Amino acid sequence: MLSHALYRWGRFAARRPLAMIGSWLVVSVLVIGASGAFGQQLEDSFEVPGLDSQEAADLLTAARSDQVGLTAQVVLTPRDERASFFDAADARAALAQVQAAVADLPKVLDTTDPAGAATAGPEAAAASGAISPDGRVALIRVQYPVLEDLNKDDLENLKQLGAGAGAGSPLRIEMGGDLFFAFEEAATGIGELIGLVAAVVILLLAFGSLIAMGLPIGMAVFGLALGISSMSLITYLIDIPAWAPSLGTMIGIGVGIDYALFIVVRHREYLARGMTVQESAGRAVATAGQAVVFAGGTVVIAMLGLAVAGVPFVTAAGMAISVIVLIMVVASITLLPAFLGLAGHRINRLGLRRNHARRGATVSSRWQHWGEHVTSNAWAYAIGATVLLLALAAPVTALQVGIPDDGTLPETRTERRAYDLVADGFGAGINGPLVVAVDISEDPTVVQPLLEAIEADEGIAAVAPPEVHASAGVATLVAFPTTGPQDDATLDTIERLRANALPAALDGSPARAHIGGQTASFADVGDRVHDRLPLLIAAVVLLSFLLLTLVFRSVVVPLKAALLNLLSIGASYGVMVMVFQWGWGAGIIGLESTVPIVSFIPMFMFAILFGLSMDYEVFLLSRVRGEYAVTGNNDASVVRGIASTARVITSAALIMISVFLGFVLGDDPAIKMFGLGLATAIFVDATIVRMVLVPATMKLMGDANWWIPGWLDRLLPSVDIDRPAGLPTPEVEPLSVNAAGHRS
DSSP: OHHHHHHHHHHHHHHSHHHHHHHHHHHHHHHHHHHHHHOOOOOOOOOOTTOHHHHHHHHHHHTTOGGGSOEEEEEEEESSTTOOTTTOHHHHHHHHHHHHHHHTSTTOOEEOOHHHHHTTOHHHHHHHTSBOTTSOOEEEEEEOOOGGGOOHHHHHHHHHHHHHHHTTOSEEEEEESHHHHHHOOOOOSHHHHHHHHHHHHHHHHHHOBHHHHHHHHHHHHHHHHHHHHHHHHHTTTSOOOTTHHHHHHHHHHHHHHHHHHHHHHHHHHHHHTTBOHHHHHHHHHHHHHHHHHHHHHHHHHHHHGGGGGOOHHHHHHHHHHHHHHHHHHHHHHTHHHHHHHHHGGGGGOSBSSOOOOOTTOOOOHHHHHHHHHHHHTHHHHHHHHHHHHHHHHGGGGGOOEEOOOGGGSOTTSHHHHHHHHHHHHHOGGGGSOEEEEEEOSSOGGGHHHHHHHHHTSTTEEEEOOOEEETTTTEEEEEEEESSOTTOHHHHHHHHHIIIIIHHHHTTTOSOEEEEESHHHHHHHHHHHHHHHHHHHHHHHHHHHHHHHHHHHSOSHHHHHHHHHHHHHHHHHHHHHIIIIITOTTGGGGTOOSOOOEETTHHHHHHHHHHHHHHHHHHHHHHHHHHHHHHHOOHHHHHHHHHHHHHHHHHHHHHHHHHHHHHGGGSSOHHHHHHHHHHHHHHHHIIIIIIIIIHHHHHHHHGGGGGOOOHHHHHHSOOOOSSSOTTOOOOOBOSSOBOTTSOBO
16 A cells, blocks of 8 residues: 555664655755766647648748748937937937948847948838838847857847847847747746745744754755756656746645644654654654655646647656655655654754643644634525636636737836837837748749738738748748737737638639748747637546545545636636736735736646645545545544644645746736746635635535545546555654653
């Protein structure tokens, strides 16, 4: 049985703590060393096979067109608000110098020529698209090769050039573009530090002991260092996106501390009953550790469910987070009991307050009174909580997905300032060009009809002269919409071109045309995610249902858990819509403008939250199930389960919420969305759902909670998390050890 194996493993780790800790150190040194020596750089790739935008990118790649590579924008404007590039010779001279310097940068394939356009006169300059009609803004488009041929040094070279050229220049220089999107790294450490500080405070309040507090923190940091370092090695198997470690850090800190918290609490409980340190650690791992295994397994199942999304970078990020969660689970049942064995009875020393807890007392009288109150008014609480969650979830009907562009960044970022300058000078659509790739290998005559059809669309402001690769049989047309990248009208333009303009121009021709570019690519990814989200929900709910049926030997409890989790996740979606789309309280989290919800975040959040919510479900209901197995009294078991676990679940949830909210302080709107959405869902789940709806509904359903068909009961193996059968008689200390860790 799993519980027996965990019991033996926990006792071994506590008996040989230095050997276990040494083994972890050796593995960590090997992984971290290998990562530094052989690890590959993580890169953001949004390739999704089968999408029209991906077809365009593949066509351009086959033709070796520069349009398939990354671009950057160097945006310049005279510091003198009265000057323009048409009438200020010093501004034109400075522009020519910057343009030449940019062209000389390593790996730059080509640049536009605003300096030459400025000398050709206002009309010619404006027609070139390199100088704004009012002459105030010059745009140098910098063409780079494909992502795989670049690294963050190329971005640093461009940024250093801008800083040097801007010093003492009559021009203000701002920069943006794909190169920044691919390699600009958000500030790290702030969110993690805030989360760890909050966890320290909460654990001190929960344990009242510096040593007991330090064990979960130490284990989580240990596991996180190993997990994050392994990302650059996992890229040999699957391409991990560059943003996955940030999200993995967020999840890893939370689950690592939570898992350790549950085991340490159970360990201290057993110590208070007089058990030896080794026996206590073994039983804690056999009980709470078994719950950790199933809870972590649920998170991993949910994350791996992202494979049904059909979006490779989402699947890869899910696998990366699964690895981190697995490391935290393994650390909880191996490294943590070694720490417990090393600490011994000193775990209760260095306390901030004297512990007067009665020997073996584990039930909170306050939470017991709360459980009795809720179950005595079950109908009122069940109806009220459900109405509240439905109200919070209602805004989800207005959810709009997209990808926040540089226009959503804070004004302190050069990308945002460059975006605003370009939009003001050339129009909003200049920031989201559509790249139309045409296969002309069998019909080169379609280029002009296509150009005319695209120009005739009401949503297109201008089309650059076609770029024809005759030898490769590919033509490229770059079209600039009249509206911005995030506007619904731009998405309508893309759909209209695909459905009407392009087919009409190609009618009867063997040529094929595809619309690509960042704007079209993000729109296509959003559509794919929207189409696959129901499949993901079904897959994750089904797999979690099967796992919980095995754990609790009930079909009602897993079904109820799935429904309640869907309610809490819906509430978090609703809050995200209120803040990010409607702007309610946006200033509080440092958001300067409303933004659409990143297209893949709802899918990703569902997988994460469904798994994390099941953590608390497993920890709570394992106690309830254990009590029910002994007493057969459903109502008393629910109250006892709440009284035994509520304080720990609340502390764990507060840690998770603090960790997630710490990431809201970052600049990246996507990370803010993850942080706020996850924090909201955990808060709702640990309060409204776990402490109100669960006891209320379990009271109303009575013994039916534990119903299972007889044939299924006979098929399932026996799993008892809270009270595993068959363990040896507990070993007790020959002399009692009081709660403060002193032998008496």
